[in-house]
Amino acid sequence: xxxxxxxxxxxxxxxxxxxxxxxxxxxxxxxxxxxxxxxxxxxxxxxxxxxxxxxxxxxxxxxxxxxxxxxxxxxxxxxxxxxxxxxxxxxxxxxxxxxxxxxxxxxxxxxxxxxxxxxxxxxxxxxxxxxxxxxxxxxxxxxxxxxxxxxxxxxxxxxxxxxxxxxxxxxxxxxxxxxxxxxxxxxxxxxxxxxxxxxxxxxxxxxxxxxxxxxxxxxxxxxxxxxxxxxxxxxxxxxxxxxxxxxxxxxxxxxxxxxxxxxxxxxxxxxxxxxxxxxxxxxxxxxxxxxxxxxxxxxxxxxxxxxxxxxxxxxxxxxxxxxxxxxxxxxxxxxxxxxxxxxxxxxxxxxxxxxxxxxxxxxxxxxxxxxxxxxxxxxxxxxxxxxxxxxxxxxxxxxxxxxxxxxxxxxxxxxxxxxxxxxxxxxxxxxxxxxxxxxxxxxxxxxxxxxxxxxxxxxxxxxxxxxxxxxxxxxxxxxxxxxxxxxxxxxxxxxxxxxxxxxxxxxxxxxxxxxxxxxxxxxxxxxxxxxxxxxxxxxxxxxxxxxxxxxxxxxxxxxxxxxxxxxxxxxxxxxxxxxxxxxxxxxxxxxxxxxxxxxxxxxxxxxxxxxxxxxxxxxxxxxxxxxxxxxxxxxxxxxxxxxxxxxxxxxxxxxxxxxxxxxxxxxxxxxxxxxxxxxxxxxxxxxxxxxxxxxxxxxxxxxxxxxxxxxxxxxxxxxxxxxxxxxxxxxxxx
DNA sequence: AGCACGCCGACT
DNA sequence: GTCGGCGTGCTC
Numbered sequence: 001x002x003x004x005x006x007x008x009x010x011x012x013x014x015x016x017x018x019x020x021x022x023x024x025x026x027x028x029x030x031x032x033x034x035x036x037x038x039x040x041x042x043x044x045x046x047x048x049x050x051x052x053x054x055x056x057x058x059x060x061x062x063x064x065x066x067x068x069x070x071x072x073x074x075x076x077x078x079x080x081x082x083x084x085x086x087x088x089x090x091x092x093x094x095x096x097x098x099x100x101x102x103x104x105x106x107x108x109x110x111x112x113x114x115x116x117x118x119x120x121x122x123x124x125x126x127x128x129x130x131x132x133x134x135x136x137x138x139x140x141x142x143x144x145x146x147x148x149x150x151x152x153x154x155x156x157x158x159x160x161x162x163x164x165x166x167x168x169x170x171x172x173x174x175x176x177x178x179x180x181x182x183x184x185x186x187x188x189x190x191x192x193x194x195x196x197x198x199x200x201x202x203x204x205x206x207x208x209x210x211x212x213x214x215x216x217x218x219x220x221x222x223x224x225x226x227x228x229x230x231x232x233x234x235x236x237x238x239x240x241x242x243x244x245x246x247x248x249x250x251x252x253x254x255x256x257x258x259x260x261x262x263x264x265x266x267x268x269x270x271x272x273x274x275x276x277x278x279x280x281x282x283x284x285x286x287x288x289x290x291x292x293x294x295x296x297x298x299x300x301x302x303x304x305x306x307x308x309x310x311x312x313x314x315x316x317x318x319x320x321x322x323x324x325x326x327x328x329x330x331x332x333x334x335x336x337x338x339x340x341x342x343x344x345x346x347x348x349x350x351x352x353x354x355x356x357x358x359x360x361x362x363x364x365x366x367x368x369x370x371x372x373x374x375x376x377x378x379x380x381x382x383x384x385x386x387x388x389x390x391x392x393x394x395x396x397x398x399x400x401x402x403x404x405x406x407x408x409x410x411x412x413x414x415x416x417x418x419x420x421x422x423x424x425x426x427x428x429x430x431x432x433x434x435x436x437x438x439x440x441x442x443x444x445x446x447x448x449x450x451x452x453x454x455x456x457x458x459x460x461x462x463x464x465x466x467x468x469x470x471x472x473x474x475x476x477x478x479x480x481x482x483x484x485x486x487x488x489x490x491x492x493x494x495x496x497x498x499x500x501x502x503x504x505x506x507x508x509x510x511x512x513x514x515x516x517x518x519x520x521x522x523x524x525x526x527x528x529x530x531x532x533x534x535x536x537x538x539x540x541x542x543x544x545x546x547x548x549x550x551x552x553x554x555x556x557x558x559x560x561x562x563x564x565x566x567x568x569x570x571x572x573x574x575x576x577x578x579x580x581x582x583x584x585x586x587x588x589x590x591x592x593x594x595x596x597x598x599x600x601x602x603x604x605x606x607x608x609x610x611x612x613x614x615x616x617x618x619x620x621x622x623x624x625x626x627x628x629x630x631x632x633x634x635x636x637x638x639x640x641x642x643x644x645x646x647x648x649x650x651x652x653x654x655x656x657x658x659x660x661x662x663x664x665x666x667x668x669x670x671x672x673x674x675x676x677x678x679x680x681x682x683x684x685x686x687x688x689x690x691x692x693x694x695x696x697x698x699x700x701x702x703x704x705x706x707x708x709x710x711x712x713x714x715x716x717x718x719x720x721x722x723x724x725x726x727x728x729x730x731x732x733x734x
Numbered sequence: 735a736g737c738a739c740g741c742c743g744a745c746t
Numbered sequence: 747g748t749c750g751g752c753g754t755g756c757t758c
Binding site: 007009010012014016018019020021022023039040041042043044057058059061062064065066714720 | 752753755756757758
């Protein structure tokens, strides 16, 4: 007779694409989905998470079956919905299930420490039945519980009732008078008492429209396309109100840490009595765990966080908001390469709750979804108050002599702006002093030993730094190749601009904001403070400056080195440049003063650029979409990028050659293979990088192929020391 | 990913 | 004769 025990399907922190089966003793009770287990794996004790169960083992050889060691916590750590989402994500991104589940957990929960959530007792009936009259002890405990307001912690019960309390509680539980629970949800506070901004008719109409859209039976994601300064945050805040009033949770995803405190401030002001948490990379492990638990226990209803916050357990989730949905930081670029926005959309769909994507510059994919009617679309095209959109002009620098990257027209406009006692911002997406140091005599240049790239000259530190692998070395005093003393720099960086401007405008404060000048904790806040203290000033910065910050006295923005992005062969480059340009331009003239934007370029006739300036972002984006349609690029086709790297180029190529051959043997089913080729940055940190692009009009065909690959890859023999990865929906093809 | 097992070079 | 190199293969 077959007496095989029931099993749970367990995700473990190992590179396995499937769960492992472990048996358990059903007489000890069932094991809920999402529970954390202690298990033995290959002779070692480790942590697993229950992803499913079945009455009999599903593994081929039942002799291998082991029993779980124990349940680690008194509560499952993930609810059924998150288990389903993570399961889906593992399949969609072709990532080992354990990798997915464990990146979704706070790091303290990946370890073998039990969580031991406090148990609370909840009164479930308020009328004490007469039968309790006879059971004095039960009655006393029951009345005491009632006096405490209906929720009491296990510890409090033990302290009050003394020995034997557990038996008494079990009696009360059996009579249906109490139930054990985790922490009670935070009480409903009173909502939105802060003084409200007056809304524009357009904002009001948008809020009303969104509120109507998100209460429809058939929910679609909503794109809120609002130009910079149009008050998207205010719309989020108002749309949230009815959701919060129902006691539901709102999950807000934001691009990166630098903007989180700012947004949190707005939320605090608007909802001063609502408890909220922030989940970002700046938290300690303990803080992160606490925030995670508070969301899980419904102690907070507003959860603001970066990419990984999409996995925060919210048992009563009512709305998801993705701010700056186009932002690249939502896509994880290593390991489990998920897209926070796309997973949020999936999560909202699974829960049948509304989701709002906000951006001044929606991603092409998102815009296409709105154009095709798959998403609702709302447009906030005006800035409230007197703020007007800035005037943007292209400045042809072809054949002009530049002074440290600045044309004479630019310089005179800077002078004029400063004379009006206003601020100027110079935007250049390159930190350091100069991107290249070379010998004027023999042509030697400072190459990184580990990467196929130049090292950037950082004057202040007196170093050459590789921006790809962070290797540093002291600037040589003379040419390492010919001994010549005349080493010259080429090109512009933020540091050099800062220096040149301080020489040209010795009385004007120059405030540089880039990764180097803001590395120290609190340095960014200091710099921003300086900007607000000096109404006449020059700001020099990288894309850090492009997002979110409000500089009311800033009226001139100069964009330098625009051409690299325009000429790039990477088809995402122009989309990103357009987004960046619109975001940068949005910094100019945010109050009542008119803003101007100058773009220095050698290619003022560039069609994408011309469309962007003459007809705006939406038409620019639609034009790029048409191009993508012609090439069957996303969103008109589906892509996955296989990457490999190795200390030897041939080994890295060999990996992808073997994969390509393997896939061809299986049958491509209409999927096109492009490559293998070397990556644009051929060598990085001592490893050669190669890639193979898979493209198909049919998502299913692509996924079938990837699924075959991951499940048969062990048959392939790769050279030693090679690594490979799969990137589904890649956003970075370099 | 770990880790054990296993088959070839320089050492007590 | 052994210690240890990292190639190969397995983990419910």
